Amino acid sequence: MGTSYIYNRDASRLFIAVRENGKRYKLFIPKESKPAINGAEMDIDFVEQGDFDYTFEWKGKKFHCELVSRDQNKAIVKVNGVEYKYSIESIFSYIRRGMINSDANKIDDNNIAAPMPGKIVDIFLSEGDLVNAGDPILTLEAMKMQNEISANCNGVIRKIKVQPGQSVMKDELLVEIQSIEV
Amino acid sequence: MKKRLLIANRSEIAIRIIRAAHKLGMVAVVFQSDREPEALYLSYADEVIPARDAHNDKAIFLDAERIVQLALENNIDLIHPGYGFLSENPDFAQLCTDKGLNFIGPSAQLIRDMGLKTVAKSMAIEAGLPLVPGSDGPVRDAQVAKEFADRIGYPVILKASAGGGGRGMRIVEKPETIERNFKSASDEALAAFGNGDMFIEKYLQNPKHLEFQIMGDKHGNVVHLGERECSLQRKHQKIVEEAPSASVNPQKRAEMGEMAVRFAKAIGYYSAGTIEFIMDEDGSYYFMEMNTRIQVEHPVTEQVTGVDLVDWQIRVALGEHLTLKQEDIKITGWAMEIRVNTEDPQNRFSPQTGLIDQISFPSGDNIRIETGVQSGAVVTPYFDSMVAKIIVTGTDRADCIANTLDALNNFVLNGLKTTVPFCRVVLQHPAFVDATYTTRWVDQVFTPDMLENEDDEMIGALAATIMYAQEYLQLSSDIPWYKSDRLNVWVLNKRLNY
DSSP states (O other): OOOOOOTTEEEGGGGEEEEETOOEEEEESSSSSSSEEETEOOOOOEEOOSSSSSEEHHHHHHEEEEEEEEEEEEEEEEETEEEEEEEEHHHHHHHHHHHOSSSTTTTOOOEESSSSEEEEEOOOOOTTTTEEETTTEEEEEEEEEEEEEEOOOSSSEEEOOTTTOEEOOOOOOOEEEEEEOO | OOOOOOEEEOOHHHHHHHHHHHTTOEEEEEETTTTTTOOGGGGOSSSEEOOOOTTTSOOOOGGGHHHHHHHHHOOOOOOOOSTTTTTTHHHHHHHHHHHTOEEESHHHHHHHHHHHHHHHHHHHHHHHOOOOOOOOOOOHHHHHHHHHHHOSSSSEEEEEEEETEEEEEEEEGGGGHHHHHHHHHHHHHHHHHSOOOOEEEEEEESOEEEEEEEOOOOOOOOEEEEEEEEEETTTTTTEEEEESSSOOHHHHHHHHHHHHHHHHHHHHHEEEEEEEEEETTOOOOHHHHEEOOOOOOOHHHHHHOOOHHHHHHHHHHTTOOOOOOOOOOOOOOEEEEEEEOOOOTTTTTOOOEEOOEEEEOOTTTTTEESOOOOOOOOOTTTTEEEEEEEEEEEESHHHHHHHHHHHTTTOEEESOOOHHHHHHHHHHSHHHHTOOTTTTTTHHHGGHHHHHOOHHHHHHHHHHHHHHHHHHHOGGGOOOTTTOSSHHHHHHHHHOOO
């Protein structure tokens, strides 16, 4: 998927909401722009906020949401008078649970190694950032050429093993990405 | 001296009647029941009589003796019974009359007659109204039943004379099965009620419920104010009503209306009344019963005719002549009424009781609100679940549907679930839009998943996630498109819990 929904965004703001019927929503609640759902930024506005309810306006329609009950990460929300149940998790707890629950096919880290010896010129992201497959992470200079090293999967940057200015050998580990497929 | 009108009712209809009383310059008096001592209607009345009914088996509104006693103590002139409760109780009407109180409604005798189905039907036959074809009395045996069914056509319904609750009842589709069904239904009735007598009637598979509003005075004048269609029902109770009906053209309206007037005149009816018909798919219609009270759905008729029915009820009770002429009554535009019941349409319309945290109604030129509650009201289990009515008009039916949907989109009730989402589904359903819906729509078509839609589901996920995220990230202050200084929900939640 070529969407850029998680590019250079703070992973702590990515959540997964799963409805009782199994339907999943990836939600990004950013600091300075509108939220994104399943990769698409939403042109949505808050109209009103009460103690336990929100009213949104979207596509020219009002959506009145009232929190009916909440137990841990499970919430029942009444939207325009009809109840929907969700369980919500941060991306981290989602991954953690994913690893605990499925030992057999546990999610592997996707390591990115240096394709050639060279010097790290620039690093665009930091640990905890979200990336899409193909997003540039850092620039490696080799033989007077600048090479962009990109993410090999959708996920979270788990570890950055190098620093700008550092020289690396071929196959040296540069970045660990925790892949996320939701 | 100003006349004193006592309302033996509560909630929205009490407020509606108070408005009518004030229009006529009367003093409006209501009861305060201990079962809802802070009800909204109390604040509209000029005087409130404390009913002190906390320790009585029945709420004041059902206690005929006590109503009359308190009315006499409080120098009441007229009593308006509203709908439900004692409104169609002939003994109550008689008691009022005996004690010199002016009961707003028809005579006690007529209330009694119309309350007895067999009496009402025989009076209807006399007045030349069509009845659903059926046996006048019990049919002797299966063979007679079969001959009868062959004559009136299938399907037919077999009903035990003593029946009830569906026992001893069979719908028969074809001649081959009538004898077997007759025997089993009759045996069932005999076992259940000790009486195996069976009636037979034509069965209407997809009927519409139509009713004609009439108004008569004590001097023999009667007019009709057109029909209402109330086919949309759940648990045999109306939930969406409209006036006029798309199934009644001007010619049929004149014909059925004339019939309703003829019936009312024949029985000497005065006050507001409703004559109910059941209409088959082919347009044939049959008399069902007459309601001798003002009805919940009377506003739709008022909206399309411009006639104030409650006002006329009171004036007729005072002996005034009806100045309405049939030729002056015109139906203009379309009106629909949405009943706001605190019920859960996702769960078999089970009643919801408790606190209404917030309620806010749509407003506009084409919107009329009749409510018995406001924010902070408590819905108790003592009374019915209807808390308000939203009545919307339009230039024609399609315009009215669009306006009603718009109005419902601006209705908010926090704290309890209501029938409003269900009504939104109804208004958008093809069978409602093309007006082919019948009384069986809820049973045959409606499923709770029709209440859900993808947009709502997605926005719900967003709301749930923002609520969760605020706690998780303590984000409340740094979502810029979320402009509010109010306490965020999760902080409040924490305070409540810890």
